[in-house]
Amino acid sequence: MGLLGRIGRRIGREVGRELEEGIKREITKIEDRIEGKLEKWEKDLVKKVTSVNKHIKGKIITDFNEFKTDWEKNAGDQSQSVFYFAIACYNYCLVDKTIGEHMATLILAKTFLLKSGSSPTKFKVNPKGDGYLLGHMRESPRIIKSYFGGTPDNNYEMDPENLDMHVVGIYEGKTNRGIPEGCIKIQSGGKDHDTPMFLRRNNKGQWKMFGFSSLATGVKTTTEEIGDF
Known part of the structure; x- marks a missing residue:
């Protein structure tokens, strides 16, 4: 050679x-x-959150078009965007992965997505980013079920027709560039700590997801599993 x-x-x-x-x-x-490790800008927002006690109720939507219409009607509310994103995750984990991904790409900021000609949103998740987090939850569906009534005591069972997401903290402000930003804390039935979700509002007035890694952190084992030895 x-x-x-x-x-x-x-x-x-x-x-x-x-x-x-x-x-x-x-x-x-x-x-x-x-593992729940936050970036500095996320930690700064968490410090600004005000405690609230708010419940958002609804049902699992499995049809993409119905989901899109409903979310667009409610996208001006941070808490509602988080609620619909959790429904998208539920679909991804437990109903139909493809439809769930389409739903998620409606709410995830385009900044983190990849272009896709086959998707109704024209985007798909990045398998090395948000797609990895969604895949992690799909391997352990009890994670997303814990935000809709699932607990260790009821083996993470929940009623898809009667969802109840508990919001425990809210912050809304602006970035240094004047872009509306916010943080919503929701409580899982299987975690001791609450879950911060980070959003920014686009020029259409829609709150888009900018960070949801804490959603994917693990939950406690069930009461039944603890005694199974």
Whole structure:
């Protein structure tokens, strides 16, 4: 092999190592998110949250068009956007992954999405970002069920026709650039800590999801499982 060939192989190995290290760094970031580690800007917003005691009720919607119409009617309310996003996650985890993804891409900020010609929203989730978090919840559906009435004591059972999401904190303000931003805290029936969800309002007046990693953190084992030995 000539000199150019040896140089080419060496460059190929170096590029391969850099790509591998880059992928590892991205996976580590996502794993940190699943463990509930927040970024600095998220921590700053959490400190501004005011405690509330609010319940949002509804039902699971499985039809994309109905979901889209309903969300668009309520997208001017932070809490409602979080509620509909949780419904999208429920569909992704327990009903139909594809429809759930379409629903989620309605509410997730376009900044974090990938373009898709086959999706009704023209977007799909990034498998190395929000898609990873959705996949994690799909592997443990009790996580999303815990926001709709599921608890360790009832084996995370919930009624899809009678949803009740508990909102325990709200903040609404603006970024340094004047963009409306907010934080909604919701309570899981399977976690001791509350769950902060981060949003920003677009120029259509719709609250879009900018951070939901805490939603995907694990829940407690059921009472039945604790005694199963």
